[in-house]
Amino acid sequence: MTVRLEGKPVAERIDDSTRTAIRSIPAGAPPPCLASVHRGVDSPFRYYLKRQAKAANALGIAFRDEPLLPGDGPNELVERLRALDRDPSVHAVLLEHPLPAPFDFYRAVAALRPEKDVDGVGTANLGHLVAQTPVQVPAVALAAVEVARHYQVPISGEPVAVLGRSETVGLPLALLLAGKGIGLNATVTVVHSRSRDLAGSLASAKTIFSCVGRAGMLTRKVVPEGAYVIDVGVSTVPDPARPGSSKTVGDADFADLDGWAGGVTPVPGGVGPVTVARLMSSTLQAYRALAAGAPP
Numbered sequence: 221m222t223v224r225l226e227g228k229p230v231a232e233r234i235d236d237s238t239r240t241a242i243r244s245i246p247a248g249a250p251p252p253c254l255a256s257v258h259r260g261v262d263s264p265f266r267y268y269l270k271r272q273a274k275a276a277n278a279l280g281i282a283f284r285d286e287p288l289l290p291g292d293g294p295n296e297l298v299e300r301l302r303a304l305d306r307d308p309s310v311h312a313v314l315l316e317h318p319l320p321a322p323f324d325f326y327r328a329v330a331a332l333r334p335e336k337d338v339d340g341v342g343t344a345n346l347g348h349l350v351a352q353t354p355v356q357v358p359a360v361a362l363a364a365v366e367v368a369r370h371y372q373v374p375i376s377g378e379p380v381a382v383l384g385r386s387e388t389v390g391l392p393l394a395l396l397l398a399g400k401g402i403g404l405n406a407t408v409t410v411v412h413s414r415s416r417d418l419a420g421s422l423a424s425a426k427t428i429f430s431c432v433g434r435a436g437m438l439t440r441k442v443v444p445e446g447a448y449v450i451d452v453g454v455s456t457v458p459d460p461a462r463p464g465s466s467k468t469v470g471d472a473d474f475a476d477l478d479g480w481a482g483g484v485t486p487v488p489g490g491v492g493p494v495t496v497a498r499l500m501s502s503t504l505q506a507y508r509a510l511a512a513g514a515p516p
Contacts, residue, residue: 223371223483225450227363227490230370231497235279238501242280252507253282254338254500255304257297258316260287265316268496272314275496281503284310294323301331311510312338312503317388335509338502341388349395355509356502361393363494364429364450365404367485373448379424380406383438383471384431389452393429418442430471438472440480449477449484452491 242251256272258265269285276283286304288297304313313336319325329342337345340356348355368375380397384390390410397406411421419442422428427448430438435455443449453471470487477484485491 222478222481225367225371225373225448225483225485225490227367227485227493230367231493233370234366234494234497234501235275238497238504239279241504250309251280251282252312252503253284253310254312254314254503255284255286255310256314256316257286257300257304258288259319260290271496272499275500276503279500281500294328297323297328298331301328305332305336310336312336312506314339314499317341335506338499338506339388340392340502346387346392349392349399352399356506357396358388358392359499359502360389360431360452360491360495361396362502363491363498364393364431364452365396366494366498367491368427368429368448368450371448371483373450373483374426376405378406378426379409381409381411381422381425381428382431383411383428384433384453385410385412386431389431393431393452397429422447432471434471435469436471436473436476439476443472443477443481445480446482448482450491451485451487454487454492 245251254276256269258269273283273285286300288300301313301315304310313332315329317325326343329337332342334342334344334348334355337356340358345356349357375397382390382394382397394408394410397404398408409421409425411418415421422442423444425444425447427450428438428443429450429452431452433453433455435457438449449472451470451472455469456466457469459465459467468488472484474484474486
């Protein structure tokens with residue numbers, strides 16, 4: 221029987237720990253504060269923004285919605301992030317990504333010190349991850365690992381595949397999984413759009429982390445029997461139950477893998493809730509680091 225690897229209990233465990241820590245902050249001290257910077261237009265980030273605000277409010281984290289003005293360009297974005305980096309009342313900053321041209325995401329996020337780059341996707345934090353001295357780790361990658369750990373999915377010393385090599389999810393996830401300093405110690409294969417034989421590349425994998433965003437690409441034709449699938453991919457497809465409407469799905473064909481795979485995370489309801497919980501936990505981590513005197 222295929223186990224449905226729900227994210228809710230994982231997120232609740234992380235939130236409970238974060239909430240307890242925040243309640244222990246001395247009376248009169250300011251709470252941790254997360255600022256979310258975005259273009260202020262309709263995009264998938266708007267949904268994520270609402271979830272951030274709701275989660276922060278529930279945990280006692282101050283939340284600042286920071287939309288750019290309609291005429292703001294790359295220079296204004298950099299200046300906004302520099303101002304937030306200097307602001308002692310803000311402890312963590314999240315920047316919407318990907319950004320369209322002419323915005324340069326990495327130039328912008330470089331305006332933040334590593335502790336405040338709460339999503340861990342700036343070059344400084346990625347460098348720390350390579351060196352196995354993480355400051356902030358990409359929230360989605362960390363959430364995927366948290367789900368696997370919660371359900372005791374085999375990782376340490378085992379063959380693991382990561383589908384996708386984006387700088388914000390796939391590559392950081394591969395580094396996390398392979399790292400010895402973090403204690404995961406997996407044997408990692410990175411599979412991507414130029415990989416010629418998907419089934420062959422996955423043949424020995426005990427666990428597959430998929431970060432592609434291609435609906436239904438993982439079926440029993442390519443997933444080894446008994447393997448676990450941690451599905452990070454998100455796509456929108458027509459909903460046959462509601463003509464004219466759409467629904468969100470992952471990279472895994474859940475129906476096809478049921479009874480074949482050892483376990484699969486649902487989309488939605490798998491890694492997504494854990495990503496938001498990890499973002500809040502990382503905001504608390506930034507708060508503590510800055511309070512301890514992290515360099516400006």
